Amino acid sequence: MDRLRFGPAGIPLALTKNRSAVEGVRKVAELGLDAMELEFVYGVRMPPDTASKVKATAEEVDVALTAHGPYYINLNSREKAKVEASVKRILDTARVAYAAGSSSITFHAATYMKDQPGKVYEKVKDCLKSIVRTLREEGVEVWVRPETTGKGSQFGSLQELVQLSKDVEMVLPCVDFAHIHARTGGKYNSREEFAEILSYLEDELGRECLDDIHIHVSGINYTEKGEQNHVNLEESDLKYLDLVEVWKEFNVKGIVVSESPNLEGDAILLKKLYYKR
Template structure:
């Protein structure tokens, strides 16, 4: 899938959707003037194989882009082998259904360091992701698999790790959560220059294709010295979303921005309006 613009949308079905289900959520996205919606498989893959093609048809009819967030219960660096096996299966199950729904991208929190050396953790995560991609290729599933930048230093997923995986493995691209990066480093990454630095890193590692095929998460965020605490509405947080939108505009990025604020569609519309006026 190639993009002509940056699309804004919600993490899950918009709150204002009546008769809340995925199909009506997609229609509501269109009605609101937004362009994307994220399928939230964070607890379980809650769409059946039979229902997925129906969702894809509604997505196409409403010209809405879909992304997917996989389950929280994933750790590709678990000590117990059965947990790694289960984690890989959860990623595959989400990727399969998301692909049938017409989603172009599936993201997840990849691993925890568990007090291990970072290079060793990287190697383990890479090996497990490689196996996942090999399985998807055998199934002719071309959905982008995107480890996400994470909000705590105890979690695998800094910019360097995510970009390196994207360079070294097929079908892997980053999901950049700007709020997580802001929280992970206790308030850093909150100026136009710092946001530009992140996008420059993407372009240096992945070229223009990295900027033109983006899956982004953004929300207001509360954090401590240990990192992310919880999501907030943008206007209740210190995230400099105006500077962030200007950086997106100036770098000409394309793809999908998923808003994860509690008031998902209100802040998605705020981001869209701010971006368009930047």
């Protein structure tokens, strides 16, 4: 990626009429932002002609796109049919995202269901291998990025995702700083700890990982069990000023997606802080 870009998780709230992905992309550019995540969280429904319009519009106004897959994904489900449906949802997200000009997709891969994390890891790995194989065959070129999750009951620690990235081609983590903070009961909230995350990624996965990163940020409420709900950055304990400084220090490039309730509000806040000299 050419630089660190910022945008909302979905169509900006400021767009009150004609709330389509195409108009959303235009609004993002109008707001001075340069990225947007396409939200397929309740299902992947975007006809091919819409996807190609989204792609053309995003190129025209220089907005980089990512996509978020459906919430109903659990590659560790007890039921085979649900695992198959989860695989299909990830494939469909990738197909539509690619057609719409997105370079990266993210999703919550699995819940542990009280299984041994190592066993769950193997299941997720096998599913991702088959997903990536299918995408290869179809010529769909997107990064497949399981997200760092906000609860200890959900598969998706940073370590698990780094290992998956090593074991499966086309896989890299989507680094959700709010989730990592909540998942660890309030840790990972200082310059040193944010830097530790980026150093770890660079050491394990190479500089390329920081040159094309997919980040999620928001304020977050949490308990010892992890994530409760997302809140705006200014209402949260997340040390986002320090986080922005660490992004600068490491010169990370890629896309930062704001998942705060105010969506573009926090994307604008972070972008201003990042480019402030």
